[in-house]
Amino acid sequence: MHDAPVAIAQLIALAGITPNEEETQAMVDALPVNRASVDALYAVPGVRYEVPCLTWSAVP
Amino acid sequence: MTTYLSITEAAAALRAGEVTSVELVETALANADRLDGELGVFIRRFPAEAHAAAVQADAELAAGRDRGLLHGIPLGIKDIIATTEAPATAQSLVLDPEWSAAEGDAPVVARLREGGGIVVGKTTTFEFAIGFPDPEKPFPIPANPWNPAHSPGGSSSGTGAGLPSGMFLGGLGTDTGGSVRMPAAFCGISGLKQTFGRVPKSGCVPLGYTLDHIGPMARTARDCALMLAVMAGHDPSDHYSSDRPVDDYLAALTGDLSGLRIGVDTLERFGEPADPDLAGIVAEARAVLTAAGAQVVDVELPLYRELVTAQNVTMSAEAAAYHLPDLTSRWQDYGRGARFYVGGGVAFSAPDYVQAQRVRRVGQKAVAELFADVDLVVTPTSTLGAFALADTKPTRTWETLAGLQTQYWNSVGNPSLSVPWGFTSTGLPLGMQISGRPFDEATVLRAGDAYQQRTDWHLRQPAITEPLPV
Numbered sequence: 336m337h338d339a340p341v342a343i344a345q346l347i348a349l350a351g352i353t354p355n356e357e358e359t360q361a362m363v364d365a366l367p368v369n370r371a372s373v374d375a376l377y378a379v380p381g382v383r384y385e386v387p388c389l390t391w392s393a394v395p
Numbered sequence: 396m397t398t399y400l401s402i403t404e405a406a407a408a409l410r411a412g413e414v415t416s417v418e419l420v421e422t423a424l425a426n427a428d429r430l431d432g433e434l435g436v437f438i439r440r441f442p443a444e445a446h447a448a449a450v451q452a453d454a455e456l457a458a459g460r461d462r463g464l465l466h467g468i469p470l471g472i473k474d475i476i477a478t479t480e481a482p483a484t485a486q487s488l489v490l491d492p493e494w495s496a497a498e499g500d501a502p503v504v505a506r507l508r509e510g511g512g513i514v515v516g517k518t519t520t521f522e523f524a525i526g527f528p529d530p531e532k533p534f535p536i537p538a539n540p541w542n543p544a545h546s547p548g549g550s551s552s553g554t555g556a557g558l559p560s561g562m563f564l565g566g567l568g569t570d571t572g573g574s575v576r577m578p579a580a581f582c583g584i585s586g587l588k589q590t591f592g593r594v595p596k597s598g599c600v601p602l603g604y605t606l607d608h609i610g611p612m613a614r615t616a617r618d619c620a621l622m623l624a625v626m627a628g629h630d631p632s633d634h635y636s637s638d639r640p641v642d643d644y645l646a647a648l649t650g651d652l653s654g655l656r657i658g659v660d661t662l663e664r665f666g667e668p669a670d671p672d673l674a675g676i677v678a679e680a681r682a683v684l685t686a687a688g689a690q691v692v693d694v695e696l697p698l699y700r701e702l703v704t705a706q707n708v709t710m711s712a713e714a715a716a717y718h719l720p721d722l723t724s725r726w727q728d729y730g731r732g733a734r735f736y737v738g739g740g741v742a743f744s745a746p747d748y749v750q751a752q753r754v755r756r757v758g759q760k761a762v763a764e765l766f767a768d769v770d771l772v773v774t775p776t777s778t779l780g781a782f783a784l785a786d787t788k789p790t791r792t793w794e795t796l797a798g799l800q801t802q803y804w805n806s807v808g809n810p811s812l813s814v815p816w817g818f819t820s821t822g823l824p825l826g827m828q829i830s831g832r833p834f835d836e837a838t839v840l841r842a843g844d845a846y847q848q849r850t851d852w853h854l855r856q857p858a859i860t861e862p863l864p865v
Contacts, residue, residue: 343742350715350741351723358735361790366742372704373743376750379701379757387752388759389605 339366399856402564402618406464409456416452416467416513419564420445423469423515426561430859433543435528435535436557438474439481440516445469448513455511464621466511471557471566473550474517475524475600476609477501485600486534487522488728489721494600501598502630503567503609510625515563518553524569524602525550525714526733527787527795538784539581540857541823545781548581550574554612555582560860565613565622571602572706573776573801575610576813580776580826583815583855585843586612587619588801590834591808592637594623595630601717603710605635605752606805615853616814616843620644623836639834647837648844652687657842658694658769662778665699668797669778673825676817680773680827680846687845694769697761698754699803705751705758706806707793712748715740732789759807763832771842772830774800776813780823800828810836814843815852824852 343362347354354362376382400408400419408414424442431437452467472478475485477498484490500508508514519537521527527549528536537552539545540560547556551568555578558566568575570588579586587610596607611622624645629638661677663669681691715722718737726734765772779798788795804811809830816827827846831839847853 346741347738350719350738352719352734352738352741353723353726354735354738358731358738358790361735362739362742365739369742372700373708373747373750376701376704376708376747376754379698379754382750382753382757385753385756387749388756389752 339363342366399561400564401614402464402468402621403615405468405564409467416449417446419467420449420469420513420515423561423563426860427516430560431562433538434540434556434560435519435537436471436553436560436562437516438484438486438519438534438553441480441514444480445513445515452511452513462509462511463625465507465625468512468565469515469563470507470512471516471518471554471563472504472514473520473554473566473568475520475569476504476567477598478504478514478517480514481517483517483600485523486520486528487730487733488532489725490600498598502595502632503626504598506625518557518566520552521550522730522733523600523718523737524571524574525736526730527789529730529732529789532730536784539781539823540859541583543859544785545783545823546581546787548578548781551578551612555579555584558582558584558612558614559857565611565618568610568612569599570608570610570805571606571710572805573799575608575612576776576801576811576826576828577799579612579813581781581824583824583852584612584614585616585619585812585814585853586610587623587812587836587840588804588810589623589627589836590810592635593810593834593836594626595633595636597630597632601713603713605713606706606710615847616812616840617645617648619812620648620840620844637834642837644837644840647841649841650845650848652684652689652842652845655689655771655838655842656769657684657689657691657771657773658765659691659773660694660696662774662800664695667778670780670819670825672817672820673775673778676825677775680816683846683849684842687849692769694765694772696772696774696803697765698758701754702758702806703802705754706802708743708747708751711740712743732792735790736792755806762807762809766832770831770838774828776801776826776828780819780821780825804830809833810839812839812843814846815855817852
């Protein structure tokens with residue numbers, strides 16, 4: 336489980352951005368909801384062996 | 396009921412000698428002089444350049460050099476797209492003007508000019524196409540011509556607000572999660588997010604590299620088709636742009652939907668907030684589409700929540716990658732909405748981003764299965780009308796935009812059109828979203844045009860305006 340304030344503080348520090356107190360709190364508040372939505376992506380039926388929709392070409 | 400000119404009507408009037416391009420441009424600029432201060436449509440206008448182009452357009456038409464139906468038509472261009480008149484701002488203090496100067500005209504703008512279109516100005520936008528306009532920054536706050544206490548939506552706010560206000564007859568927006576279709580719905584006009592790659596997006600500040608579209612906005616689906624015919628096609632400067640042949644979109648507008656099977660998904664099963672009049676509006680639209688010859692059935696879009704999440708993760712991560720160098724050094728120069736949304740992208744991991752792309756692949760296949768059963772899918776563009784400006788929450792983007800149902804189609808890349816289909820219980824416009832198979836804009840536009848041949852929602856005009864005096 337995530338400790339949202341700790342996680343957000345670390346992510347902010349890692350990225351080097353400087354949100355104010357209100358913005359940081361909003362990011363903390365959003366994290367559990369966002370994580371739940373993102374975690375659901377890993378449970379989509381049929382996705383386990385699917386390839387990403389992005390393609391790479393050796394030709395620039 | 397008052398009317399104002401569509402591009403199609405103006406083109407006919409020009410060729411009939413009933414109006415000149417100079418008159419069209421002068422009327423557009425006069426409407427801007429009268430209403431722009433209240434509606435915040437333009438970042439910058441180019442009256443001298445537009446007048447000169449109109450004089451040339453009239454001379455060319457008189458000499459028999461007809462560039463096509465956009466010849467002599469005043470257009471508004473969203474100010475995240477590069478044009479030669481002035482550096483784009485993206486409605487931000489942060490964008491380097493040297494970028495825009497180096498771009499010159501974006502390829503799509505060059506095509507509109509080659510077709511005779513006249514750029515009258517650069518229109519307002521959410522900052523970098525994502526951040527709610529910040530009153531603390533030196534840029535106009537766009538307002539809705541139907542009720543200036545409300546937003547026109549975004550991020551193509553100025554193009555959305557300027558069209559029903561008569562400040563131009565067509566315009567460009569961009570759409571990464573709904574930014575053409577939302578202002579189209581909120582302002583009572585038509586707006587198309589075409590298939591990803593149908594129109595080159597080079598020369599546009601990116602928000603989501605795999606989600607961005609430059610799309611036409613106009614009074615009617617027919618006008619959108621007319622613009623798309625000029626805009627579409629491969630350009631080597633955008634490796635995402637498709638080299639598939641461009642269809643004859645105008646020829647597809649038969650007015651008849653016989654043989655088409657249209658699926659309707661009201662999205663009610665998700666319990667989203669909805670205007671009390673929406674159910675009746677949907678029922679009426681079903682009847683119109685049926686009367687036009689279509690077979691209308693109920694459908695459910697697959698993986699709806701998951702594909703919306705995938706769009707959000709993708710947009711957040713791609714935008715964060717573009718902006719991080721500036722976010723770290725110029726956080727205070729960004730508006731509160733833009734910096735919060737883009738900065739929030741750091742909460743998604745690299746595996747999250749890749750997973751979102753895998754889900755998009757699964758979603759594309761599931762949507763393709765749906766389109767084996769139906770030719771088009773109809774949903775509300777938004778289940779609510781435009782939000783009040785006073786309710787804007789820079790750190791609560793998706794709360795402010797509750798009811799918006801556009802992101803799904805960016806996630807999978809299919810074409811999606813919004814056309815007006817009624818008003819909320821408080822008199823704000825609502826839009827019908829018509830989506831189709833990849834690169835089947837012809838069928839999408841055919842349905843929008845057939846609907847508009849049988850309804851008059853797109854002909855309504857906000858009380859703040861008067862008919863164009865031509």
